[in-house]
Amino acid sequence: MSISLATEGLSKEFRLHLQGDVRIPVLADVDFSVAPGECVALAGPSGAGKSTLMRCLYGNYGAGSGRILIRHRGELVDLAAADPMLVREIRRETLGYVSQFLRVIPRIGARDIVAEPLRARGVPAGAALARATELLTRLNLPARLHDLPPATFSGGEQQRINLARGFAADYPVLLLDEPTASLDPVNRQVVVTLIAEAKARGAALIGIFHDTQIRDQVADRLFEVLPIQDAA
Amino acid sequence: MTHDPGYNFAYLDESTKRMIRRAILKAVAIPGHQVPFGSREMPLPYGWGTGGIQVTAAVLGPADVLKVIDQGSDDTTNAVSIRAFFRRTAGIATTESTEAATIIQTRHRIPERKLREDQILVYQVPIPEPLGRLEPRIAETRRMHAMADYGLMHVKLYEDIARHGHIATSYSYPVMVNGRYLMSPSPIPAFDNPKMDQMPALQLFGAGREKRIYAVPPYTSVKSLDFDDHPFRPIRAPHVCELCGSGDTYLDEVLTDDVGGRIFVCSDTDFCSERQAMKEAAE
Amino acid sequence: MNERSSKTPLLTARDLTLRFGRIAALDGVDLDIHPGEVVAIVGESGSGKTTLLRVLSGLMRPDAGEVSYLGQDVLGMSEAARRRLMRTEWGFVHQNPRDGLRMAVSAGGNIGERLMATGARHYGNIREQASHWLTRVEIDPARMDEVPAKFSGGMQQRLQIARTLVTLPKLVFMDEPTGGLDVSVQARLLDLIRALVADLGLAVLIVTHDIAAARLLAHRMLVMRHGVVVESGLTDRVLDDPQHPYTQLLVSSVLAA
Numbered sequence: 001m002s003i004s005l006a007t008e009g010l011s012k013e014f015r016l017h018l019q020g021d022v023r024i025p026v027l028a029d030v031d032f033s034v035a036p037g038e039c040v041a042l043a044g045p046s047g048a049g050k051s052t053l054m055r056c057l058y059g060n061y062g063a064g065s066g067r068i069l070i071r072h073r074g075e076l077v078d079l080a081a082a083d084p085m086l087v088r089e090i091r092r093e094t095l096g097y098v099s100q101f102l103r104v105i106p107r108i109g110a111r112d113i114v115a116e117p118l119r120a121r122g123v124p125a126g127a128a129l130a131r132a133t134e135l136l137t138r139l140n141l142p143a144r145l146h147d148l149p150p151a152t153f154s155g156g157e158q159q160r161i162n163l164a165r166g167f168a169a170d171y172p173v174l175l176l177d178e179p180t181a182s183l184d185p186v187n188r189q190v191v192v193t194l195i196a197e198a199k200a201r202g203a204a205l206i207g208i209f210h211d212t213q214i215r216d217q218v219a220d221r222l223f224e225v226l227p228i229q230d231a232a
Numbered sequence: 233m234t235h236d237p238g239y240n241f242a243y244l245d246e247s248t249k250r251m252i253r254r255a256i257l258k259a260v261a262i263p264g265h266q267v268p269f270g271s272r273e274m275p276l277p278y279g280w281g282t283g284g285i286q287v288t289a290a291v292l293g294p295a296d297v298l299k300v301i302d303q304g305s306d307d308t309t310n311a312v313s314i315r316a317f318f319r320r321t322a323g324i325a326t327t328e329s330t331e332a333a334t335i336i337q338t339r340h341r342i343p344e345r346k347l348r349e350d351q352i353l354v355y356q357v358p359i360p361e362p363l364g365r366l367e368p369r370i371a372e373t374r375r376m377h378a379m380a381d382y383g384l385m386h387v388k389l390y391e392d393i394a395r396h397g398h399i400a401t402s403y404s405y406p407v408m409v410n411g412r413y414l415m416s417p418s419p420i421p422a423f424d425n426p427k428m429d430q431m432p433a434l435q436l437f438g439a440g441r442e443k444r445i446y447a448v449p450p451y452t453s454v455k456s457l458d459f460d461d462h463p464f465r466p467i468r469a470p471h472v473c474e475l476c477g478s479g480d481t482y483l484d485e486v487l488t489d490d491v492g493g494r495i496f497v498c499s500d501t502d503f504c505s506e507r508q509a510m511k512e513a514a515e
Numbered sequence: 516m517n518e519r520s521s522k523t524p525l526l527t528a529r530d531l532t533l534r535f536g537r538i539a540a541l542d543g544v545d546l547d548i549h550p551g552e553v554v555a556i557v558g559e560s561g562s563g564k565t566t567l568l569r570v571l572s573g574l575m576r577p578d579a580g581e582v583s584y585l586g587q588d589v590l591g592m593s594e595a596a597r598r599r600l601m602r603t604e605w606g607f608v609h610q611n612p613r614d615g616l617r618m619a620v621s622a623g624g625n626i627g628e629r630l631m632a633t634g635a636r637h638y639g640n641i642r643e644q645a646s647h648w649l650t651r652v653e654i655d656p657a658r659m660d661e662v663p664a665k666f667s668g669g670m671q672q673r674l675q676i677a678r679t680l681v682t683l684p685k686l687v688f689m690d691e692p693t694g695g696l697d698v699s700v701q702a703r704l705l706d707l708i709r710a711l712v713a714d715l716g717l718a719v720l721i722v723t724h725d726i727a728a729a730r731l732l733a734h735r736m737l738v739m740r741h742g743v744v745v746e747s748g749l750t751d752r753v754l755d756d757p758q759h760p761y762t763q764l765l766v767s768s769v770l771a772a
Contacts, residue, residue: 017760018767059749061756084735084749085522085549105709105731106702120713379595383602383632387617387624390631393638394621394660459638 003071004204005057005173006033010066010080012049012056025228026052030066032223036172039195039205041219048227050208054177056080057206058097059087070094070173092120096171100178102150102158109147110161111136117169128168135164139190155182167194174198176207180214192217235323242289243321248272252290252445256436259447264409265377266360271443275317280310281339282440284356285317288337291352291436292318297325299333304341304482304499311339330502340403342424344481344503347433349450355418357439360446362406362416382414385457393462402467408455409448417454423466423482428454471496476507525550525686525718526589531570531580533742540566541577542742550685551716555723555733555750557765563742564722565690571720572607572688573597584686602632606679610691612671615678616663622649622674623659629682648677652707669700673707680711689721693728705731726769730754738762 013025026049034040042050055061057068063080070079072094079090091097096117105113114132119125136146139160145153150161159182166174176195180188188211195218198205209215215222235241242249248270255269274282292298300315302308306328314337315326327333330343337354347353363373366384376382385406392400405422409415417425418437428435428448435448448454458464472479474495481503483496498504524547531544540563548554556564569575571582573589582589584600592600601607609615616625623645627635635641646656652673654666663671672692679687692708693701705728712719712732723729729736730750737747738761746759757763 014756015758017763055755060751062748062752062758085552087749088734105706107706375594379598381598381602381632383628386631386636387620387628390624390627390638390641391620394623458636459641460636461639 002035003033003069003076004036004038005071005206006069006076007031007057008067008069010053010056010063010068012052012061012064027056027064027225028228030225034173034204034206036202036204037199038220039199039207039218041215041222042206042208042225043215043222044225045227048225050225051177053225054097054175054206054208058095058175059091060097092117094172096166096169096174098162098166098174098176098179100159100181102162104149104151104158106151107149110141110150110153111146113150113161114164114168117165121169131168132164135168136161138194139164140187156184156187159183160187163191163194167198170198170201171203173204174206176205176209178208178210180209180211188214236320239321241294241322242292242318243274244272244286244289248286249290252286255445256287256290256447259436259445260434260449262413263448263452264407264413264415264446266444266446268443269445271440274440276313278441279358281314281337281356283438283442283445284337284339284354284440285314285438286440287354287436287438287445288314288318288335289322291354292322292324292335294322294324296334297327297332299327299330299336299502300338301336301341301343301500301502302339304343304484305501307501328502329506330500338420340419340421341482341499342420342427344498344500346427347431349432351433353431353433353435355420355435355437357416357418357437357444358441359404360416360437360439360442360444362404362414377413380412382408385414386459389457389459389462393459399458399462399464405464406457408453408457410452411455414457415446415448415454421467421482422456422464423468425454425456425464426466430454469496473498473504473507476504476511478504478507522549524548525585526571526720527581527583528571529581531567531577531582533566533570533575533577539563539742541570541580544580544739544742544744546571546737546744548686548718548720550718552735553712553717553719553721553733555721555729555736556739557723557726557729557736558739559724559765562739564739566742567739568688568690568720568722572601572605602629603682604685606682606684606687608672608675608679608687608689608692610694612663612668612675615675616671618664619662621660621662622654622666625663625674625678626681629678633682644681648681649674651711652677653703667700669696669704672696672704676708676711680715680717683715684717686718686720689719689723691723691725692721693723693725701725701728708732726754726765738765 007030010027010030012027013023016022044050056063059079068079069076072090111129111132114135115128118128118131141160150158163179180191195205251270255267259267274285298318300311302310318324319326330345335352339356361373363376366388367373389399403421404416404419405425407415407417407425430451432450434450437446456464469483471483473483475497478498482499484499485494485496487494526548528546531541533541544567556567558564570577626645626648627641630641645659649656649659654670654673663674693704709732733750736750736753737744740761746753746762754766757766
């Protein structure tokens with residue numbers, strides 16, 4: 001089976017120098033993999049390290065030990081050992097991330113925020129903005145909001161901008177951290193459809209879904225992330 | 233004629249003249265570059281030509297014929313005094329004729345008559361540094377010359393056009409010498425700038441207070457800075473000379489009474505009287 | 516592809532060391548900047564970040580170490596060559612716009628200076644470029660002939676940026692560019708810098724003690740303390756998963772916005 005993303009012996013601990021050098025191990029020897037067209041939901045009790053794993057997969061947290069293999073430009077690359085230049089390249093072309101919260105960039109309109117990943121890849125402004133409009137419309141964001149900076153938007157509106165941004169760029173690997181948490185039922189179903197479409201075009205998706213109903217609709221299988229003492 | 237035996241020939245002692253000649257040679261070798269020299273106290277105040285007079289003294293020989301002009305005129309106090317000074321201290325012949333002169337010391341003009349290879353034009357220079365008004369740090373202006381970093385000078389011209397619609401600098405108009413050094417032509421009218429370009433005569437510049445000598449050797453390129461779409465234009469009063477009828481010389485405006493009467497006459501008195509004589513002879 | 520070619524760094528520094536008496540301002544600093552990359556240097560006052568900027572841009576000589584720009588030895592190059600770089604392929608944005616602007620020269624003249632210094636001799640074209648750049652930094656081109664003294668602090672800083680970017684430099688050094696500005700003005704300026712940098716593909720080395728600004732602008736971050744780079748890496752990783760005790764202190768001291 002071909003692999004889009006896999007971890008091998010991934011471990012992560014936090015060392016808090018300011019709190020008397022305390023060490024908090026969160027992940028130990030995590031091995032899992034996702035194939036193209038597959039959606040894997042991370043499961044496990046809260047605090048078990050699902051979000052930490054997601055952030056490691058995105059390179060936002062550095063891996064303590066182990067490897068994170070991602071298919072980038074046709075080859076498996078170890079993200080855990082990649083230099084910042086390479087991580088940026090992987091994030092631009094291969095790896096997308098939809099977080100729970102939108103990091104607002106002052107004064108930039110929603111449509112431009114959504115189009116930005118495509119623009120970074122060199123897609124002409126017209127095409128990128130058209131794609132952004134398409135996604136925002138599918139996620140039922142009123143057209144009058146498309147060109148406003150989302151700083152004052154509601155949580156649900158901000159989350160839809162994040163989703164549009166993540167799905168607009170057709171990443172081969174997409175990480176979804178609680179993508180439906182603040183959405184109404186109608187928009188949750190839009191997300192379900194977007195995920196199905198992404199799978200159909202061969203994307204690998206890894207998600208944390210608080211809502212088990214949604215999870216069961218989109219996930220092909222679950223990957224259990226257990227607190228370290230239990231896993232050991 | 234002999235000179236006053238109380239003075240060394242041309243007032244300065246021989247070592248000083250040699251020192252000045254060395255500075256002149258260096259200046260000729262690096263056209264437009266300001267060469268420092270040990271400027272002496274001269275028996276006239278700063279601003280009256282202490283730099284020019286030292287350069288003249290250093291290049292003057294017993295056979296030379298000296299002409300001195302001030303704003304184009306041979307008969308102002310300054311011109312008359314400097315001629316008298318060299319007649320007395322060097323015993324040389326003086327003249328008011330541009331054609332007859334071998335050395336012409338000038339303040340603020342270049343004669344209208346075309347100069348020849350066997351003539352030397354000595355300029356009196358009050359402020360030798362063309363960048364001074366834009367960049368007050370002397371060390372920095374030196375560095376700018378060394379690096380040929382002259383964008384700032386164009387900024388000044390840019391500002392002129394932005395404010396006045398045209399380049400409003402009408403005298404001391406900066407020039408590029410030999411494509412390398414930015415140079416102040418001394419406060420001659422911009423009208424005279426084109427005469428410096430490829431001039432057959434040697435041009436020497438002396439600044440006494442600032443202790444600088446610079447030079448433009450014969451047949452050297454001297455270009456007035458400008459913009460492609462705002463080319464340098466020599467400006468003159470749009471009149472003809474009341475006395476000689478010349479329509480292409482630099483004119484002075486002269487008030488003739490106290491009720492607003494005024495006429496325009498040639499600033500170059502020698503050139504003007506020559507033309508008047510020719511006109512009379514023709515009539 | 517272009518990605519591969521951009522693996523060649525624009526600017527490289529190795530083992531830079533500079534002492535002021537007993538104080539080490541730089542202590543074995545290594546640094547690479549790639550084309551199109553924005554690198555932030557953060558750290559408290561006196562950590563050596565401004566000194567590093569001055570050494571990298573050739574304004575100050577280190578006691579030891581090497582700086583090279585596209586294979587040229589920056590520390591060994593003639594002053595003429597360094598000045599040429601400074602008015603063409605490099606730019607420097609000062610914290611205080613007065614240090615980077617000519618306050619008695621009009622906004623248009625300020626923008627035009629670098630063009631004129633590199634041989635532009637067409638007044639109309641210079642005006643056109645000045646007008647274009649004023650628009651890009653959100654200053655009304657109708658104010659082109661006003662002197663910067665009449666502008667607000669934020670406008671002066673934007674003018675300084677326009678004046679620097681007009682020759683489309685490859686590498687821009689910025690020293691606390693938002694330092695003296697009101698918070699509301701800061702956000703606007705940061706956003707403007709962010710957009711310009713992305714559009715023009717500039718490499719930028721920005722010194723700041725504003726962590727939020729660094730997060731917004733920088734792809735990569737270096738944390739300096741006592742002349743030493745204690746931590747470096749992707750901006751979001753350095754800020755979200757700091758490893759060094761000092762970085763953890765720095766990050767924990769930032770008020771969440």
